[in-house]
Amino acid sequence: MARILIIEDSPTDAHVMSRLLERHGHQVLHADSAESGVDLARDALPDLVLMDVILPGMNGFQATRLLSRDPKTQHIPIIIVSTKGMETDRVWGMRQGAKDYVVKPPVESDLLARIHTLIGGA
Secondary structure, rough: OOOOEEEEEOHHHHHHHHHHHHHHEEEEEEEOHHHHHHHHHHHHHHOEEEEEOOOOOOOHHHHHHOOOOOOOOOOOEEEEOOOOOOHHHHHHHHHHHOOEEEEOOOOOOHHHOOOOOOOOOO
C-alpha cells in the first residue's frame, strides 16, 4: 500500500492515526514537528502527508506551503488534519497547497476514502 507521513505533535492523535492506517496496510512514518516533518518528507518522499496545523515552532500551514512549493516534494499530496474547523482555515490550508482538509477527529471511512482518492492503490 502507501507510505504515509503523519506530521502530528500529539502522541495520542499520532498513535490513533498510525494504527488506523497500519490496519489498512499502509506504512506509516511520523514526525512530531513541522520542521522535522519537512525534512523527513524531503528524505523519504512518502506517497502522502497527513499534516496537523497547530505544531510547535513552524505551523502546519507554513510546512504545507514549503512542501507544496519545493520541486522535490510538490508532487506529494497533503491532507491537513486539524481541530481548526472554520471554513477560513480550510480555504487557507488549500491555498497553501493542501489537496484536502479534514477536521479532527476524522471519521475512519472518510479519511481512508480521501487518501484513496488522492493516491489510488499506491
